[in-house]
Amino acid sequence: MLSTTEGFEYSPLEGIKAGLATPAVIAPGELNASTKTEYDMIVVGAGHAGLTATRDLTAQGRKVLLVEARDRIGGRTWTSFKDAQGFEMGGTWIHWHQPHVWAEVTRYGLNDQIKDSLEYFEGCIPYATFKNGVQKDWSIEELGALQTRTQHIFHNPDGKNARDIVPYPHNPTYNQKDFARYDQMSGRDRINQLKEVLTDEELRILEGTLVAMAGPLEDASFFDLIQRWVLGGAEYQEYVNHMARYKLKCGQSGLARHIFDDCCLTGKLCYSFSTVVKSIDSSNPKKATVACSDGRVFSAQKIICTIPLTVLRTISFNPPLSALKAEAVATSGSNPIRKLHAEVEGRRWRSYGASSFTDGNMMMGMGDSFSASGDDTHMVFFFVGGKEDPVQRPHEQLEGVESVHPDFKVKHLIFTDWNNDPLANGSWCFFQPEYMSKYLGALQEQLGNLKFASGDYSDGWRGFIDGAIESGTLAAREVEAELKSAGLHLASATL
Structure with a gap:
């Protein structure tokens, strides 16, 4: 398996190493990318939005150039593999109630690739919470009851049911009055409303769960939180099932590879990887161009x-x-959540979960009951706050993980640094207060023969793979309809 230049592995014995093995690497990284060809379409970006749009357009016989940095x-979204893990x-995580991603699971026959990452592993120690180093253990039943109560109270404000606030969760602006009202609020505003309703312990655990989804609550729209709650079933256990339970044995890169390979089978795909785009010119209604940092300029009838x-x-x-669109781009916020994987010595952590709250910093970790190692446990952790630099000072990150429990012995860490990645500038999208009501429409607007598609501003599962596929599907459909209505023929150049 080839390795990408991205990602890091760290162990106390071997130090830090850059580059992780993944089936997502494309080699050779270029196929028939020519500055002399005018393509039907250039798609900039090979994430799920770009892959979906490329697949749908090449399936229509359109000649597409895919440009990826x-x-x-x-x-x-990508998967690394090490020792079968x-x-x-x-x-x-994915769920069959995410319509766009599940259509892809069905299309590529991946139904037998689903695994339950929350299946209970016999012999595990209890879930624990930590506040400034003080530990409290919980039974599954105790914690479930607390989460069910607090999440219900949080997501159903002012005597209203969240399902009435967002009656059609794939049409977030349908209930304009409540949309505008609750988008003005932050998650922190809602927490503050509940200080006389919930205990300090209930608030702390509630906040930790929310922060793991949304990042710092003062920067998270309360409406965005409500919409995701409704998308996730509007009930705590169903919410967990949608957000953090089912994943693919082949990894998300397995799904992405199926889509990419489909594009290749059409014979209509050209591509150029490791190619950074610096400008897009769509001023000519008959031809648009993409200029790259290496000096090449590609042209097509339309661009996504x-x-x-x-x-x-x-x-x-x-x-x-x-x-308005430029303002939306300029003021978009980055989600600073950090994610890392750890191999922890021993099997008893496979159904273990922990949340830690120290001086305003939050950490949440969970074990994987299907850890590939026969003797150890794969765990995933999410961090918000703290000043650890995971690349320059990975030992501090490891110490942070080991501080969760006195019996933790971490063998190695695997991670990527999304916050300092110039091609990501943060993790998954979560809108800040007032952002969605002011900018969502502008973000979804198209610019002549330049179209935009991203899971960052989809209507439904925004910030998820499903939202990216939704956006890519719609952009490809719009482009194909425009090309047909304009009587534009398929590009005549041959591969």
């Missing part, structure tokens, strides 16, 4: 740009984006 497919570096929202500000557009 990384050496791999998947964007912010899969490590989801970004993007992990799937660059992450927080990275769009690095691209020069001609004509400029509309004032």
Whole structure:
């Protein structure tokens, strides 16, 4: 298996190593990418939005050039493998109630690849919470009852049911009154409303769970939280099932590879990986161009740009984006959640979970009952706050993990640094207060023969693989309809 230049592995004995093995690497990284060819379509970005759009357009016979800055497919979603253990570096869990991603699971016959990552492992020690180093153990029943109560109270404000606030969760603006009202609030505002309703312990555990999803609550729209709650079933156990339970044995890179291979089978795909785009010119209604940092300029009848929202500000557009869209791009916030994987010595951690709250910093970890090692446990951790630099000072990150429990002995860490990755500028998308009500429509607007697609501003599962596929599907459909209505023929150049 080839290795990407991305990602890191750290162990106290061997230090830090850059580059992780993944089936997502494409080699050779270029196929028939020519500055002399005018393509039907250029797709910028090979994440799930870009892959879906490329697959749908090549299936229609369109000649597509896929341009990707990384050496791999998947964007912010990819899987590394080591000793038969899969490590989801970004993007992990899926559910059959996520319509777009499940259509892909069905299309590629991956139903038998689903595994339950929360299956109980006999002999595990209890879930624990820590506040400033003080430990409290919980039974599954105790913690489940607390979460069920607190999550229900949090997501159903002012005597309303969340399902009434968001009656159609794939149409978030349908209930305009409540949409505007609760988008003005932050998750922190809602927590503050509950200080006389919930105990300090209940608030702490509730906040820890929410922060693991949304990042710092003062920067998270309360409406965004409610919408995800409704998408996830509007009940705590169902919410967990949707958000953090079912994943693919083949990894998310396995799914991405199926889509990419489908594109290749059409004979209509050209591509250029490790190619950074610096500007897009769509001023000519009959031809658009993409200029790359290596000096090459590619042209096509139309372009779909799937660059992450927080990275769009690095691209020069001609004509400029509309004032509101440009403002949305300039003010988009980065989600600072850090994710890492740890191999912990022993089997008893496989159903273990822990949350730690220290001086405003949050850590949440969970074991994998299907850890590949016969003797040890694969765990995944999410961090918010703290000043550890996972690349420059990985030993501090390891010490942070080991501080969760006195019996933790971490053999190695595997991670990628999304926050300092210029092609990501943070982890998954979560809108700040007032952002969605002001900018969602502008973000979804298209610019002539330049289209935009990203899971960062989809209507439904925003910030998820499902939202990316939704956005890519719609962009490809719009482009194909425009090409047909304009009577534009398929590109005549041959592969």
